[in-house]
Amino acid sequence: MLYLYSPDQQELYFRLLQEALPDREIACWPQEVDPEAVTHAAVWMPPAGFFRRFPNLQAVFVMGAGVDQMLGRDDIPEQVAIVRLTDAGMAKQMIEYCLYGVLHYQRYMDVYRQQQGAGQWLAQPTRLAGEVRVSVLGLGQLGAQVAQHLAGMGYRVTGWSRQPRAVGQVNCVHGDAALRALLPETDVLFSVLPATPETRHLLDAERLALLPKDSAIINAGRGSLIDEEALLAHLNRGHLRFVMLDVFAQEPLAADHPFWLHPRVMITPHVAADTVPEEAVSQIAANLRGLAAGEPVTGVVERCRGY
Incomplete structure (x- = not known):
């Protein structure tokens, strides 16, 4: 299951993800789900401790190019991949x-x-x-x-x-x-x-x-x-x-x-380059499929380097 957290545009991202990944179960916050069923998450600025309830998490897709807010968290185990957007419009x-x-x-x-x-x-x-x-x-x-x-x-x-x-x-x-x-x-x-x-x-x-x-x-x-x-x-x-x-x-x-x-x-108020939802979802879907197939994907974060 892919779990979505994007308070600002949640309905839009939920619909786009369903269209892009018709073969995958998708849920969105604050929907109650079986925590053990969640293997992937697509998020933007989730609260502290958000990921701790998902014991089988494999990858977190960050819906932006910056990942500084994701590094140093204590609720994402080292073995969980963090994947950022590399362009997305x-x-x-x-x-x-x-x-x-x-x-x-x-x-x-x-x-x-x-x-x-x-x-x-x-x-x-x-x-x-x-x-x-x-x-x-x-x-x-x-x-x-x-x-x-x-x-x-x-x-x-x-x-x-x-x-x-x-x-x-x-x-x-x-x-x-x-x-x-x-x-x-x-x-x-x-x-x-x-x-x-x-x-x-x-x-x-x-x-x-x-x-x-x-x-x-x-x-x-x-x-x-x-x-x-x-x-x-x-x-x-x-x-x-x-x-x-x-x-x-x-x-x-x-x-x-x-x-x-x-x-x-x-x-300007942090608006130089906003994520385009359609392109972001296309990239997330492609990377999710790539990870499932064991293929190299773009945007995997090297935590030691910070990006």
Whole structure:
């Protein structure tokens, strides 16, 4: 049996899963079931202890790309596979989100907004795509597609990851030393890195200072990547032209957080790339069948790496 927990869109996901898996019994929370019959679960943000009642659980399908909320739980045994979504319609949205931020930088939209407030009519110099250096942090399914798309549009794209990666059309580098060398050569820094112990405050005061003056940051990965106090200090000094933030250390962002009213900060409420239910269910169904057949599947989380 597959057990579904998705409070926000439960009826939709239940119907889609029934259509995609007509040969499998499917139940959804808070429906009472025989706990021993549940072998798989498809979930989003289940409460603490949710899985403890299912002794025969084999795999948990996370209905999103981020799995930080699933790691470190004490109710998922080590032998239970955790499988995340690897795209599910999110890549196109992430490309759009990043491109919006890059164009905001390239076409001086933040500058023009400030000039509008001051009643200034002043054209900024033309800057072509080939003159804008974009660094993409994180070259998984989403980051790789963002990097390739921007490179195809003529931007000077470099992709960074902790381990070696190869992405067509994109100059790829890896490791701490490469990151320190890359930051001073960056106009727009885009991150889609996951939340792991290694990425926590990867952009601290020291690394933020390596970015050129008047560069920009777009963070659509996880809020723990950036030391927010250090970022605020750099913004207040005018070192960064602007930041576009979709994720934060604490969400929702506190009503009194200084980011809300900061003139150099653009805020979106964790909407850079939403899961598309139809594509998510298609992927979950394919992975469930693959696991049952003993075949390799996409998105299996390596707990030691955090993704």
